[in-house]
Amino acid sequence: MPSHIALVGIGRMGTPLCGRFVRAGHRVTAFDLRPERQEAVRASGADWALSAAEAAAGADVLITVLPGPADAGEALTDAVFAALAAGAVWIDMTSNTPEAAAVPRARALAHGVDVLEAPMGGGPADAEHGLLRLFVGGDAEVRDRCLPLLESVTTRDRISHLGGPGTGYLAKLLVNLLWFGQAAASAEALLLGSRAGIDPGVLRDALAGSAAGSDFIRRDLSSLFAGDYLRSYGLGRIHDQLEAVTDAARDLGTPHELADAVLRLHRRALERFGPVDGELLAVALLEEAAGITLRA
CATH class of the missing domain: 1.10.1040.10 (N-(1-d-carboxylethyl)-l-norvaline Dehydrogenase; domain 2)
Known part of the structure; x- marks a missing residue:
């Protein structure tokens, strides 16, 4: 089923991923701290939000593609998770660390949001052509539920489920x-x-x-x-x-x-x-x- 995706982080990796999610039939609302990224977002067919919480409003999937752990920790406030639809899932594709991700993970779970980590291997060309490697950590049931969405950006044989939280990072x-x-x-x-x-x-x-x-x-x-x-x-x-x-x-x-x-x-x-x-x-x-x- 098509998802309503809130995509936070429109950089060298987030931009091609945004386009792939749109082409897969998902509704995407994106946000980045740099307002000049709005043009690329709209060109891909996605909507632009003025904040991460606005992007998350009513979305059933939150995907973060941020530069690093500190950026993810700052962006993922309680307001962002509270804005998501009931039963939503947060997929973190940031090159994060288990320790740094523990704080926003706890915030997500406190708001009833399931969590899956899927940091990426590869560059922008791999993201554009659906050839990323994904290193997944989290509950197997959440992984299975998210597989069709992850297959919007890569093939199933390139998705490795390493185990529980922290293992993918x-x-x-x-x-x-x-x-x-x-x-x-x-x-x-x-x-x-x-x-x-x-x-x-x-x-x-x-x-x-x-x-x-x-x-x-x-x-x-x-x-x-x-x-x-x-x-x-x-x-x-x-x-x-x-x-x-x-x-x-x-x-x-x-x-x-x-x-x-x-x-x-x-x-x-x-x-x-x-x-x-x-x-x-x-x-x-x-x-x-x-x-x-x-x-x-």
């Missing part, structure tokens, strides 16, 4: 840890090979077909070789997400030596470049230390 953080760790390790290997006289492109091809191959080497290195440090996500937010992983490991008593090393590298990159956009700026820091670049 943590899984997304772990994906980020491994990706940024692979980026750093791959860059170190390529810089060493380059210094020893091996052409980086030749070494990349050799690694891609070996036991050390990864999606990062096969897919993302081409951007780096083109001089693109993937300026689509903020270095400050990357640092905070990596810090959340090491905090979780410390709290749960699991080893985190490598996670600490990845965090330290990105902290140094943040100190060097500032809170600018660039998912591969830690690699730029390694290039500076080596005195060479990996650009083709």
Whole structure:
């Protein structure tokens, strides 16, 4: 059945998602703190609200696609949850943390709103073409009820249900840890090979077909070789997400030596470049230390 969706957060990911929900036949009312996003919302066929509470008024689904945990905590007030229709569900697609999401989750439940977390893997192009990865955490019954809606933005085989509340957020953080760790390790290997006289492109091809191959080497290195440090996500937010992983490991008593090393590298990159956009700026820091670049 078509839903009345309140969509809060119309940025690089929220904009294509808004269009997909509309094309799937849902009624969408969107809000963003930036009034200039109204044009993109209306162009997609959705309605524009002047506040998150106004967007939520009478909606049976609230979807948040916000930059980070602090933004979600500030946006999701009691007034927003109180404005939703009876029996509504909140789906958080923000790259949140279990700890930060606990407060708005408690607010939602206090107002009788069911909660599902579904942080995303992928970029705006994946959102536009329905190729996102969703890392879902929450009650299985709520997940099953929301599956048709989630399939508006991806396919069922790309939806992973990790378990109860917090597991989806943590899984997304772990994906980020491994990706940024692979980026750093791959860059170190390529810089060493380059210094020893091996052409980086030749070494990349050799690694891609070996036991050390990864999606990062096969897919993302081409951007780096083109001089693109993937300026689509903020270095400050990357640092905070990596810090959340090491905090979780410390709290749960699991080893985190490598996670600490990845965090330290990105902290140094943040100190060097500032809170600018660039998912591969830690690699730029390694290039500076080596005195060479990996650009083709």
